[in-house]
Amino acid sequence: MARWFGFARLHRLTDLELIVDRDQDGTLAAEPIPAALALEARARAEDAGVRLSVCASVYNFGLGDPDPAWASRCAVAVRRAIDFAVAAGAERVAVRTDAEAGLGQSRRRARFATHAAVLGGEARAAGVTLALENLHDPVPLFVSLLALPELAGWRALWNVAHAHAFGGPVGLAGAAGLLSGRLCGFSISDNRGSADDHLGIGRGNVDVRGFLRGVWAGRRELPVFVEVHQGAALIASLKTLRRWARAV
Numbered sequence: 001m002a003r004w005f006g007f008a009r010l011h012r013l014t015d016l017e018l019i020v021d022r023d024q025d026g027t028l029a030a031e032p033i034p035a036a037l038a039l040e041a042r043a044r045a046e047d048a049g050v051r052l053s054v055c056a057s058v059y060n061f062g063l064g065d066p067d068p069a070w071a072s073r074c075a076v077a078v079r080r081a082i083d084f085a086v087a088a089g090a091e092r093v094a095v096r097t098d099a100e101a102g103l104g105q106s107r108r109r110a111r112f113a114t115h116a117a118v119l120g121g122e123a124r125a126a127g128v129t130l131a132l133e134n135l136h137d138p139v140p141l142f143v144s145l146l147a148l149p150e151l152a153g154w155r156a157l158w159n160v161a162h163a164h165a166f167g168g169p170v171g172l173a174g175a176a177g178l179l180s181g182r183l184c185g186f187s188i189s190d191n192r193g194s195a196d197d198h199l200g201i202g203r204g205n206v207d208v209r210g211f212l213r214g215v216w217a218g219r220r221e222l223p224v225f226v227e228v229h230q231g232a233a234l235i236a237s238l239k240t241l242r243r244w245a246r247a248v
């Protein structure tokens with residue numbers, strides 16, 4: 001954890017998102033998150049001058065899983081993320097949608113909505129914002145999920161890279177328009193339009209400059225999380241994104 005906050009300070013980041021529901025091997029964590037980690041994150045964030053957000057990436061298959069036991073386990077992971085956010089002073093918890101676009105199926109959608117309603121109430125009581133992040137969803141499906149009454153208090157974290165690879169023909173500006181009033185931030189990396197490659201900015205064909213001009217320019221107060229996995233590519237992406245943003 002220390003290296004990420006050191007990185008945030010070195011590169012003058014304003015926001016940092018922590019994924020807190022997975023073990024190091026990528027599997028869904030079975031044990032609660034130690035309270036000491038949340039307190040450490042809070043202290044390091046304050047020292048580095050960054051705002052914290054939390055991601056609960058429970059998407060295999062997530063809150064709408066056909067197996068009720070697994071869906072409940074994913075709900076527990078989100079609940080733990082909410083607790084972590086409270087202790088760490090994080091502003092929001094982003095929850096990714098299910099890995100396969102099966103949330104158009106009525107039974108899975110109903111299970112998803114039931115868990116979302118309960119978790120939304122718990123988050124509001126704790127003073128934390130829950131945000132739904134698009135994954136493999138066609139844009140109309142994602143918008144329809146946010147329109148469910150059970151998600152009335154949820155916001156939208158718009159993943160530009162996921163939308164490019166999986167979201168269908170709706171353009172960036174069109175998607176942002178459909179989500180107007182619900183957006184609380186963006187996540188971005190690059191890809192070639194068929195997979196979530198997490199390439200450095202400018203290494204794929206995501207229209208990053210179009211996003212900056214057509215979407216971000218009118219919402220500059222919202223954070224943009226750069227989700228590039230390789231260190232050198234991440235540093236280069238931050239420099240590129242800042243240079244392009246200054247030109248908007």
